[in-house]
Amino acid sequence: MTPPQLSFDPRPLTEPVDAASVRAFAAELRSRRTAGMSASTVIGIAVAVIAAVVMIPIFVSVVLALASFGGSPATAAIPLVLILLLLAAVGVMIWLSVRNAQATRYRLDRFARANGMSYEPKIVDPPLPGMIFSLGRARQSTDLIRGTRPRFVEFGNYQYTVQSGKNSTTYRWGYVAVKLDVPLPNIVLDAKGNNGFGSNLPASFQKAQRLSLEGDFDQHFTLYCPAGYERDALYLFTPDIMARFIDNAAQLDVEIVDDWLFLYTQRKVSTLDPATWAWLFGVVGALLTKFDQWARWRDDRLIAENPGATASAAPPNQALPFAPPAGLLTPPPGVAPQGRRLKRGGTWVPIIIVIGFIAFWIVSRII
Incomplete structure (x- = not known):
């Protein structure tokens, strides 16, 4: 039998996307998450806010201290300008990363829809x-x-x-x-x-x-x-x-x-x-x-666990109208406990490493 061919239309993965549509889809995803923001997201926002509250006064203090010792405010402001440029570059990279992630999610959603998923x-x-x-x-x-x-x-x-x-x-x-x-x-x-x-x-x-x-x-x-x-x-x-x-x-x-x-x-x-x-x-x-x-x-x-299991199912509290022929007793769908999970084995790699380290230490002490 020829295997069924799943619907496959890859065009949404690579086609150009409309920026406005991407932003609208991102807003839709955010609205889904509004009611249940994860703990990691809340912690990340809190850390960013605390960092901003702590770092901004430190930057201002550093500039004022340099100005008081160096004489020229313009010279003292150079480190702050460099830091601001660095922060701006980081911000641009984060913005580009977020925009690319949004476009990726939008493309995957269109790909799923195009293939009935x-x-x-x-x-x-x-x-x-x-x-x-x-x-x-x-x-x-x-x-x-x-x-x-x-x-x-x-x-x-x-x-x-x-x-x-x-x-x-x-x-x-x-x-x-x-x-x-x-x-x-x-x-x-x-x-x-x-x-x-x-x-x-x-x-x-x-x-x-x-x-x-x-x-x-x-x-x-x-x-x-x-x-x-x-x-x-x-x-x-x-x-x-x-x-x-x-x-x-x-x-x-x-x-x-x-x-x-x-x-x-x-x-x-x-x-x-x-x-x-x-x-x-x-x-x-x-x-x-x-x-x-x-x-x-x-x-x-x-069958051994449930001798009454048969291939036919009767309504609750109602006996079968006939006795099933011998040899047609069939268990229900399921797996006996001994077959539900493989038995895990230990790994010898950590033990070998420890033994090797101890042997090396002993030999080095003897030598």
Whole structure:
């Protein structure tokens, strides 16, 4: 079956935009945020106001002091003029940055509308179950493009900050989230094509959960599935589905968790680059028809937990009018607890570094 072709009109990404329309769209976005200004925005405004109140008297005091010691007010004013010029240059750069950001949001909104989708500028702490969405603090998705047909798909940029002592690091990802029909076991495909020194994923998994698949799939991905779910993974990743992932998503890490499929990359997904969107639309379009096969998967372990589960559903408090034939007992959609999350593995890198440092210190003391 030929995969469905998603509507793709890249022209709004690069077409000239009307400045007045950009300003009107920016005003509309500001009006949406008026009722719920974030704490970080309030803190930023407060810091700017306090800095201005504190710094302006200091500048005036410095000029007056230089004038009293240097004699010439014009000479004393030179540092102030230089500082004002510097502040003006910073202000111009900030203005240009804001204007470019507004134009980018306007273009992305027009691009979303042209392709039957919608645009959302930012969501704080998005409620998604993927591995990157529960890490760190200051979590936010930006420039989200969402579609609902033939199924819900969200393209977005994401960032979070991890504190380590006095230092903090901000990690940035691009992601595609696709809603599935039923919950599936937690499966991760670690793409080998985007790894550097080891995996680039923010989580590690126990090696016992690795599963080798047929063909050359293992050359492109390392697949992890919960222990005991190997046959289920083979049911989900048939040769035709493996071929789709190899041909279209070999540079993307993949996670199946609950009733979501996530594609991860350490570059922006929501961008003004038409080539990036053409690639991502092609990836999603190539996978969409294969997701229909996954809707038929059921976890047989739920039968043991719920022996009364059947393929047919009777109204509440009403018995089935017949006894289901033997062998047709089918669990409801869902995943048994042991398959819902992969078991995480520890990393040996910090331990190796500490051991190496101690060994070096001991050797240096002996020598």
